[in-house]
Every structure is written in structure tokens, then in C-alpha cells.
Amino acid sequence: MNLLSGNEAIARAAFDAGATVGVAYPGTPSTETMEAFATFEGVYAEWCTNEKVAVEVGLGAAASGVRVLATMKHVGLNVAADPLFTASYTGVNGGFVILAADDPGMYSSQNEQDSQFYGQAALVPVLSPSDAQEAYDFTRDAYGLSERFDVPVIIRSSVRISHTKTRVEVREREAFAPKAYESNPAKWVMMPAFAKPRRLVVLKRVEEMRDWVETCPYNRQEMRDRAIGIVCAGASYQHVREALPDASVLKLGVTWPLPEKALRAFEDEVDRVYVIEEGSDYLTQAVKATGVTVHETPRPLSRAGELSPGAIRTAFGIEEPPHRSMRSDLPGRPPALCPGCPHRLVFRELSRLRAIVTGDIGCYTLGALPPLGGMDTCVCMGASVSMAHGFELGLKAPGRQDSAKRPRPVVAVIGDSTFMHSGLSSLVSTIYNAGAGTVCILDNRTTAMTGRQGNPANGVTLQHRTSHEIDLEAVVRACGADAVSVVDPQDAAAVRSALKEATSNGTRLDVIIFKSPCVLLERKNEPPFTVTSACTGCGVCATLGCPAIASDPETGLSSIDPVQCCGCGQCAQYCRFDAIKQD
């Protein structure tokens, strides 16, 4: 028996179920799933430009009759929601399983969402594994389920399922013979005349799934002390078992549709029913809707953040074990841009410009943190470009009383992969509407934050097949941007003058492509820099936020850690006293 993460188990299960096509866009905590799937023999796997594209490619492949795995993080399912809702109407042909990996606690996300709502809204079944073995079993069986009901199936994971390794026993791989495809516009062309009858098919299927779920072995009653009966699923089930080992549990493996009869039968068996879940009140509301009386925990359980056994114990009035309290005098340890990161100087210069910077999703979001502090907004993939257009419109609105004498320039900052994901359509919209402003594409030649995956702008594919590297400069020029330049972001003077030039014109739309590879791609270490006795302690180099540079709190003098320094020379360009030299 091996230890597998939930992500590895899902990938292995899809392979063992005979899935041969994998589609995804990377996103924590889902990324390793498609990376693992891509390593299996005989499968085709690709990074798509975004999750909507992935689900559409997946739906096409499923329609043709093969089994397909699509993987994404919770916010990726927002992007993919459009095809998902109508895939519920068309059905699938070959089995189609979609992993949605939620991030309660927001370890690496901009919000907390519960993907179970999507199953309920799109009328697509949701399986919620509580460990890697269930992730394997549920995913494996999801293919048969998908074909039986002719519907995509969502595997709802969360960070503690996807990134927790548990013991997994795998079963023998099954051969899957692709199903035949025959044209059937009434099933696949979702225009009103065909979609209306399909709507009835969907509703009939829901009834059939409600019957199936009543006897599905993934939902099980565990009867212990009958005073407390807890309905739970996923990671929450494990926390409940830990916190309240004597409580009776209705453990749900299918969280949409719910087994209404089984829930009511459970209510009859116990004194009080509680629902324990994290991240939302999805399950609580859904259980209440079946007519079961759901009791409030004696003390409230926060909806914010991750659940833990301790939080559940506290909610039921059980004292925490003795422990020391958190010290208040410890310095925080936020993540930071790496030494040598090509994003650093762009943010440094944007700070100097007092620009309103609309940011985006990626490593460069760290440019928002001090000392760089060079970002005003970060919302979702691609929003930097569209929000910059919105800022421009709003700041130029007639009748504003707060217009400063020197208006702040508006600059969008977006990475290469994020630009390809969603930024391109925003840029086209801005250009079409003759918008002004500056768009910086931080092209570090990779999708860095999720672990350096390939993307269209670097032409590296998941399985290293022959590819086409999309020429960002040519694309942007073809869109009709007023001015396009390619600048080396490691050259401080070039960054400064490019940004100054672009932001000095109030009517033009400038696109600057800052092109330099992520330092983690090549890891070529040049000799480190050191600070000489010429240092005056002015502190300018410390404003770069490089983890290799320290300034002495007493004297203000700087020093460079030779182990961390990669020899990029960014700091030396800012030293007015020529006190930073390469060894």
C-alpha cells in the first residue's frame, strides 16, 4: 500500500478507469493532479489557456466517446461554469469527470468558495471524498456514473484532501473501449428548440439520480452514541471523527443530490442532528431543505477559514487541551519575490510613479506587499486589464471634484500565463473601446506560482509535444495597441523610462512586455554581490524587498547574504554610492 495525495489518487483513478484525455489549467490546490495524469502511458494531457477552454475541450472529447479528466481549482470552476451548466443539458457520451479543488483557509487563493453549489445549480452530481482512498474510489466509479446518467460528474476536493497523503489501495486498470459517436443535434445543439426538450431530460435525470443516491454506498450511517447525530462530508468528516469519536455520523460521499430518505431516517435514529461543514453553509441549507431539523452547535462555528477538530470540540463545549498562547512579539513571515525575480524592479518603479496599479493573479501579486507596495487591486484572472480600463473611465468622469492636479497614471500588471488565460479578451475590449492607459505584461516565460508549468507564451506543453510559442508582441500589435515595446525588466533604467514614457500620455494605450525568465527556471547563479565600506546606510537597496538584502536596524548599513544572492545585480543599479559590488 502506498501513500498518495488526493490529487495523485484522482489522477491514478482516472487512468485506471481508462480515461485517455486530460485537460486543465494549473491552480493550487489542484495542479499536481494533471501533472500526475500526464505521466501515465498512453494518455494525452494538456494545459489549456483557461478552465472554460479545458471543460470545452473535455466535453468535445467526451462527446466523441472517450473518458476524460478535467482538473481545476475552485475559482477555475467559475471560469468553466458556462460550459458546465449546458454540459448538464447535452450530457457526455464518454465519462467526463471534473475535479474542483476548494481552498478553505485561502492558503493560495483570493477567496473561499464551495464548489458544491455548482453541482446543485447545474444539476450535476458532486462526489466529496474524505481521504485519498475515497478520492481514488469515487473518481474511478465516477466514470461509470457519468455514463450511466449521461452527465458530467464533479469531484469536490479541498486543500486537505488534495494535499494530504493517505494510504491508497489501487485496483486493476480497466480497458475502456471508446464509445461510438453519431451526430445528434437534438442532444448536442443547444438552441431553444432542442434545449427545451433537453431541459426535461435533465429534470427526469435528477429524479433518477435522487433514487440512486438513496442506496449509494458512499453515504453511510455510523451509529454510535445517539444523543448527537452529525451530517458531514469531505475533510470535515475526518475532523468530526477526531473531535467527537462517540458521535453518530451520517457520512455523505455524494453531496448533491442528497439522500433525502436516508437523512430523515438518520434524524429518526438520533436525538439531535447537526451539520458540520467548512467554507459555506451549503450542506446545512440543503439538509434543512429535506425537512430535517438541523440544530445549531452549542457554541457558534465560524464559516470563515478552515475547520479543525479543535474548532468542532469548542463548538460542542469541550475544553481545548492545555497549550501555550500565541506570542505577539514574533515578526510575520510573508512570502516574498525571490532574489533575482524579474518582477521586482517593475513594482519598485511603479511605486515611484505613484501609479494606480491594477494587479492580477500570480507570483507578482506579492508586489502588493511592503516594501514594494506597488499594487492597488487584485481580484481574478485577467481583471487587471479590464479594471484598469474601468479606473480610466471613472477617473475621467465629468463632474469629479477630487481630480488632482497631477492625476495618477493607471497601470495594469499581468503575467504571461494570466494574460493568455483571460487578459487577452480584456485587452481586446479596451482597445476596441479606444481605452487609454498602460498594460504591463510580466512575461517571465512560465506559469511560476503554481510550479513553473508551460503556457502558450512559452510554447512548452504538459507532455513536451511539439508546440507553437505564441508571440505576445505580435498578438498585442495585431490587436491594435497604440504603442508596444519589449523591455528587459532586470535593467532599472530601461524599466523606468519605459514606464515614464507610457504613462506620460493620457490618451494612448501602451503595452509594455517585460520579458525575462523566472529565476527558478534556469537557476544560474552568478557570483554574489557584496556591500562595500562605501555604504552610507541610505536604505534604498532595502526598499527593493530582496530576501538577500538586510539593513542593520542600528546603523542602517546594508549587507547581502551570499547564499541567497543570485548575482542579479538589481540592487547595484539602485546604489547611488557605488557600494554594491560583485565578487
Place this chain on the structure above:
Amino acid sequence: MTLHDSPLAAPSMSGSSDTTTVLLCGVGGQGTILAAQILAQVYLAQGFDVKVSEIHGMAQRGGSVTTVVRFGNEVHSMVADLGCAQVIVSFETTEALRNLPYLAEGGSLIVNDEAVKPLPVLTGKAQMPHTARADLLALGASLVPSARIARTVGNAKTANVVLLGALSTALAALPQSWEEAISLKVPQKTVDLNINAFYAGRDYMLSERRN
């Protein structure tokens, strides 16, 4: 052999009573995840239920990281709760202090004797806790100079395995089990180096305890 032969690995105060919780913490990139995988392999090979919970993504890039390994006859939750970790292995002194609330009463605290300044300290906006070492020693922590020990073994990159050697003295598994787990989890060319690092860490702890 039972899980709790060692006096340092007392059963949990709460939760599933036979489950041992080891929390490994440090700074992104220090090798906590490999160390956790080796520890997990030791107990997996002995037939125990094991769960290893890692945090990836934005938490890396020099931020604080924690990995939790739990093992026993049947392990439920994968997270460490306040006051529930029998052992904390910290790869950095400030992170040891940060994770103290997780330590169970009577639990062991094994700390790499190294302070890594976070960015707010480097830029002069915050200060390191000046009494960190003294505070840790007062709490009964074992401070292990793992980088120095790793260098004497031949490679500073084995500091994480030196810490595992120190950890092994707080758990019941035999050194042979650790050797087998290390052999499975590290690159083939570095097996001997890592096993030497393991024993160097273990010997350091045992001799410290005698003194």
C-alpha cells in the same frame, strides 16, 4: 513494538488516543516536505495508518510552512490542533516559537539552531525575538546545530535529515526502519550521505541527553 515505547512520545491528550502527531515547520525551501515523507514512510512500512498534510503554493516563496504527519492504528484528521502535537520539529527558531501553541503538554520540541530573518526584519520594519534561543531552552527544547552537523557529514543540504535523526530519539521506531525509509525516499546517489546525516543527528541528540 508499540508507538509509545519512548517516554517522549506520550499519547495524545485528545482526539483518537493512539494517534501520534508530529508537526514539522520552517521556512519555504528548507526541506520539510521530504523530511515528512521519510517520517511517514517509517510508520507506513510498519503497517500503521499514516496521514501527511502539506501546504503548497503561495505559502512557499520564503513564507512560513508547516507539514503535519500523523500516525496510529486509525488516523482521522490530517491537521494538528492546539496542544495536540507530541513532537514539533522546527527548522528555524522563530517558527518554533510561532508553532508552540500546537505542542502537547509534555511534548518534545526539536529545533534547528538557526534563525532566518523574514523580510519585515530584513527591511527594518520588525525585530527578531532576541531571547528566542533562551526561551526555547527554558521550554526544554533541544537545539540542534543541524547545518554544522550536516557539513561535517559532507553536505549542508542534508540538514533536514540530521533533524530527522534528532527526531528519531523521540519516537519508538528503530534506526533500521529509518534507514530503509531514507533509502526509499532520497535520490539513490545520496542514500549513504543521508543515512550518515541521520545518524549524526541521532548521535548528537543522544549525547546531549547524556550530558
